Amino acid sequence: MSRSKVVISDYVWKSVDVERGILGPDVDLFPMHTKTEQEFLSEAADCDALLNTYAGPITAKAMSEMPKCKIIARYGIGVDTIDLDAATDAGIIVTNNPSYCVEEVADHTVALLIGGVRKTSLLDRAVRAGRWDVMEAAPIRRLSTQTVGLVGFGNIARHVANRMAAFGVTILWYDPFLKEEDARAPGSKVELDELLARADLISVHTPLTADTKGLFGDDLFRKMQPHAYIVNCSRGAVIDQDALVRALDGKLIGGAALDTTVPEPLPIDHPLRHRENVVINPHAAWYSIEAFAELQAGAPGEVARVLSGQTPVHVVNRKVLGRSRAGL
Structure with a gap:
């Protein structure tokens, strides 16, 4: 042989x-x-x-x-x-x-979503800087009052939906390739514009393709609520990072948590670093x-x-x- x-x-x-x-x-x-x-x-x-x-x-x-x-x-x-x-x-x-790593990415996504609501990273940084004031995180709304929007509803997103449902949130999802009756997970299928308009928390779960590269740009950020928090544990290039910076500077959205960026690692002087309303992880969601x-x-x-x-x-x-x- x-x-x-x-x-x-x-x-x-x-x-x-x-x-x-x-x-x-x-x-x-x-x-x-x-x-x-x-x-x-x-x-x-x-x-x-x-x-x-x-x-x-x-x-x-x-x-x-x-x-x-x-x-x-x-x-x-x-x-x-x-x-x-x-x-x-x-x-x-x-x-x-x-x-x-389906379970791991779903768990990590949920951790970032809940952290976005409870502002745990912001409070941790404040304490480390010598301050002790819960009101630095104000306002915080009860998690069960929140609407979570999942963009892309594949295997990982459906695991996120199952986990988040336990917290009593409203779940919306958008996926042009999946019928609602085939989803077999909590949540309601809506069009993307409706999801952006209603969601307090948005999690990105699309693969990176020619159609999804830069999907979240200026146009989509303008359609989001001013307090909306976006989480990306999929592919960094699905979010136009320059547009994200503009959205944050213009207070079009409330914050972001990114486990994937372009490039990786994100340069030390990148404008997304060192912001109180941005959490960045080193592409760690997959790991256990x-x-x-x-x-x-x-x-x-x-x-x-x-x-x-x-x-x-x-x-x-x-x-x-x-x-x-x-x-x-």
Whole structure:
């Protein structure tokens, strides 16, 4: 049996022992720490599979220079850094890991939403600065009086809805690709303009696509309530950060909590930093010990399936099936 070559473009854990165990002894594994396709192509030109975390974007050019590559397996959920049409044209299967951190991102989102209402970060900073005055956070309204708007109603957003329903909030959601009867989660489907007009708390759950990049810009911020608080644990580029700064400066909205930004990390001198009504986390919503283990195991599991002639579980570009390089 001929040996297979698998390249890891980049990873953020201490070792690749998990990958070696899943892929087995008949696979030559080449772990790298790269940021661009130009860097990993030095090793990946003759690979049978590519494991990818952040390095990219991965373009049609890179795929043409990996003529043996059967699968590009992303460790995470988003695939906005991979040219899916080019992969399909090239016969390369693209997979992701859509379920590894659903609970964690939902929990983190809820924490930021409740923190936005209770202003816990603002009060913590005030105490650390030597002040002890609850009224620095005024006004605070009872959580059960709030309306939560979820933009995008996929798996994570539905978990958020289930959690927030326990607090007695009103839940609205907008998703042009989902029928209300198929949602199977608390809340009412509304159009986006109605959600923006009614929601006190808005949470962003859309994938990053050409249509959603910069979705939250000047126009949408003007449609929000002046006290509205927006949370983003999806993709940073869904929010136009320059427009967000203008909305905050103009008091069009009340505040924001961002777990994802553009770029990451956010520069020290960025105008979103050091604001009392803005919370910024370092893309941490996905993390738990359990999620980390599932993250590391998911992508090599898909590669192992393809190399053994099996169809992977989470194929993103399903149109490639039936004409893929892997014969699947």
